[in-house]
Amino acid sequence: MGTAAVEVENVVKRYGRAPATAAVDGLSFRAAHGAVTALLGPNGAGKTTTVEMCEGFRCADNGRLRVLGLDPVADAGALKPRVGVMPQSQSAGVPTGARAGEWLRLMAAFHHDPIPPQLLLERLGLRSVATTAFRRLSGGQQQRLSLAAAVIGRPELVFLDEPTAGLDPQARRAAWDLVAELRDAGVGVVLTTHHMDEAERLADHVVIIDRGRVVAAGTIDELTAPHQELRFRATPGLDTAGLMATLPDGCGVEEAPSGTYTVTAPAPATLVSTVSDWCADNGILPAELGVRRRTLEEVFLEMTGRELRDG
Numbered sequence: 150m151g152t153a154a155v156e157v158e159n160v161v162k163r164y165g166r167a168p169a170t171a172a173v174d175g176l177s178f179r180a181a182h183g184a185v186t187a188l189l190g191p192n193g194a195g196k197t198t199t200v201e202m203c204e205g206f207r208c209a210d211n212g213r214l215r216v217l218g219l220d221p222v223a224d225a226g227a228l229k230p231r232v233g234v235m236p237q238s239q240s241a242g243v244p245t246g247a248r249a250g251e252w253l254r255l256m257a258a259f260h261h262d263p264i265p266p267q268l269l270l271e272r273l274g275l276r277s278v279a280t281t282a283f284r285r286l287s288g289g290q291q292q293r294l295s296l297a298a299a300v301i302g303r304p305e306l307v308f309l310d311e312p313t314a315g316l317d318p319q320a321r322r323a324a325w326d327l328v329a330e331l332r333d334a335g336v337g338v339v340l341t342t343h344h345m346d347e348a349e350r351l352a353d354h355v356v357i358i359d360r361g362r363v364v365a366a367g368t369i370d371e372l373t374a375p376h377q378e379l380r381f382r383a384t385p386g387l388d389t390a391g392l393m394a395t396l397p398d399g400c401g402v403e404e405a406p407s408g409t410y411t412v413t414a415p416a417p418a419t420l421v422s423t424v425s426d427w428c429a430d431n432g433i434l435p436a437e438l439g440v441r442r443r444t445l446e447e448v449f450l451e452m453t454g455r456e457l458r459d460g
């Protein structure tokens with residue numbers, strides 16, 4: 150990767166006085182220009198804190214942050230016209246009495262070549278509420294207005310913190326189309342999301358964060374491809390230990406429910422031929438035999454654990 154739009158190196162952020170754990174704890178990742186980078190992580194993983202440091206809203210305690218090659222705090226003035234920000238709280242900064250269209254026109258006035266407000270209102274399904282006060286918009290409409298405000302200045306880079314949280318399926322798709330268009334136009338997009346389908350749909354690069362650290366990163370393919378899973382149906386009660394013995398180290402075989410067998414491999418393996426040969430040698434006719442990759446959600450749960458966190 151050449152110069153990245155965002156470079157985060159060994160960044161640490163603690164809240165309060167020397168707490169036992171840091172909210173961001175030696176985090177490193179890069180986000181490219183003209184690409185969508187999705188930050189995923191359980192609640193409290195440190196995603197918003199990271200994004201807010203990149204936006205210059207918070208100072209890091211340690212480490213190095215560069216946004217478009219600049220320091221997000223020291224160079225905040227130079228970055229402001231070049232970077233779009235959609236904060237997690239959609240009401241952040243919008244006066245409750247401001248009308249949707251009025252607010253966008255005001256935001257547009259701060260930029261020399263803005264996207265026409267009317268176009269964004271149209272694209273994000275806000276035309277009919279253009280004259281409605283912000284406080285009277287639904288949560289999803291406020292969210293869409295916040296997205297529109299983040300991109301109206303044609304930024305080179307945009308940070309979107311949970312951009313589609315609470316949006317209905319139609320509005321999510323409109324938001325996705327907008328993000329994809331920005332990326333295609335060369336804009337760097339860094340977004341946080343809890344929606345795995347959103348990351349699968351949009352992200353060129355995924356960074357999974359847990360407890361303030363990166364636990365996995367790569368393209369969707371890189372993250373999901375190594376985890377193969379083969380399934381077939383056969384008579385219940387096969388000798389799964391015998392099958393295991395023919396498979397590479399680290400593979401697993403499970404019968405659940407009865408008569409359905411799942412073979413997992415932690416790394417690319419020739420599962421189909423090995424399992425087919427074993428079945429043929431044992432006079433078994435496997436039905437519905439097929440290989441599938443794990444989903445991003447499965448990889449995410451594997452990396453970050455399945456238990457619900459307290460805090």
Ligand SMILES: Nc1ncnc2c1ncn2[C@@H]1O[C@H](COP(=O)(O)OP(=O)(O)OP(=O)(O)O)[C@@H](O)[C@H]1O
Pocket residue numbers: 164165172190191192193194195196197198199460
């Ligand atoms: N202003 C603050 N003061 C003290 N602690 C905070 C503050 N903001 C966040 N934290 C703590 O820092 C940790 C990381 O929070 P952060 O909001 O960055 O996580 P997140 O990954 O964005 O979570 P979510 O997915 O729930 O939005 C959490 O333990 C949170 O309680």
